Amino acid sequence: MPVLDSCKSRTIGERETIAMMALLMALQALAVDAMLPALGRIAADLGAADPNDRQLVVGVFLLASGFASLFPGALADRYGRRPVLLSCIAIYVACSLGCALVSSFEALLVMRMLKALGCGGLAVLPAAIIRDRFSGDQMARQMSVISMVFLVVPMLAPSIGQLVLLFAGWRWIFVFLAAMGVAMALWVGLRLPETLRAEYRQPIRPGVIGINMLEAATNRASIGYVLGGSLTFGAMIGYVNSSQQLVAEHFGAGALFPLLFGGSALMMAAANFSNSRIVERFGARRVSHTAVLLFIMVSALQLWFATRPDETLLQFMPLMVTNMILIGFIGANFGSIALQPFARTAGTANSMHAFLRMVIGSSIGIFVGQAYDGSARPLATALLCAGMLSLLLVLFSERGRLFRRVLPPGAPRPIVLEH
Secondary structure, three states, X not given: OOEEOOOOOOEEOXXXXXXXXXXXXXXXXXXXXXXXXXXXXXHHHHOOOOHXXXXXXXXXXXXXXXXXXXXXXXXXXXXXXXXXXXXXXXXXXXXXXXXXXXXXXXXHHHHHHHHHHHOOHHHHHHHHHHHXXXXXXXXXXXXXXXXXXXXXXXXXXXXXXXXXXXXXXXXXXXXXXXXXXXXXXXXXXXXXXXXXXXXXXXXXXXXXXXXXXXXXXXXXXXXXXXXXXXXXXXXXXXXXXXXXXXXXXXXXXXXXXXXXXXXXXXXXXXXXXHHHHHHHHHOHHHHHHHHHHHHHHHHHHHHHHHOOOOOOHHHHHHHHHHHHXXXXXXXXXXXXXXXXXXXXXXXXXXXXHHHHHHHHHHHHHHHXXXXXXOOOHHHHHHHHHHHHHHHHHHHHHOOOOOOOOOOOOOOOOOOOOOO
């Protein structure tokens, strides 16, 4: 079914909508992962003092993205998805060019923060647009497809950054990001209709926004999944922040690092593709609850290997890839379950959820990255703690019951015969 614009002059199919939303979210991922091969050169050229300071190029961006997520949803619930989305892309382009022109490491961090603050809608609005059209396990399926496409970008981004470095300096990576932003702005401007129903538009009143955000942050059926997803996301960001030092330097992967990192992202994409195929059959709760339990088991094994003095790359990578695959089954399902109670305020709710997810996740990621001690122990400890706490939070939201199936409104219910 195509989505129709109010003026009926613009139509867009379901597949194109999903591809567009995935690539919009991928702009954020590209702004993170394309930097990874260049972090050493950036730190050296701009005079960063501590070797771990290079991680802040990623960490500051993600933390600021969390705070930026608070605002676009409420604006989009009032003025519509399109104008807010296009404004965020414009800021993305301008600040990418600003990053290419900085002359100090501190200025780069400030520009990265401004870029993240300006383009927070890129993380929030795609899910709200999908929620405008779908609900329940069907939404989980669509979000899985988006996550699959979205994860191809982290797979390619380090290689793209490495390719740029072969022919030009690291500043041209930011020029490339600006060009991608321009391309997405043209696509959105020409093809995307407004998906917010006129009767769902919310007034811009602090009291109304505050009530909607408070509901999104306190709804018991939702908040456990938001916080649980934030923890596993944070542990993964800890891996992203320290991956160049851990994999390329400590484990000696060297030039193979972009391929290993990209292969891990490819496995996550495959997990999201598999999830999109099975989630409507088994339900988002059953799939994600099983993934969390397996995540805990793999993380415990990962921590055991990390405490050994002779851990090798061949021991570390298969377990890390397995956990990333399991996060692929956790993330999209947790996000869709968390949004199910919020049909009329999907933008504001997803803003609050994205804020919590990004601030908590990036803070954990910065902490784990800065705790890097030349081994995989800090990362493995974070993974295990994140998995165990996520399970407890899910149990809170589900009132102690796992694996139950919640059918969407209007779905046929099983017939119970009484004797």
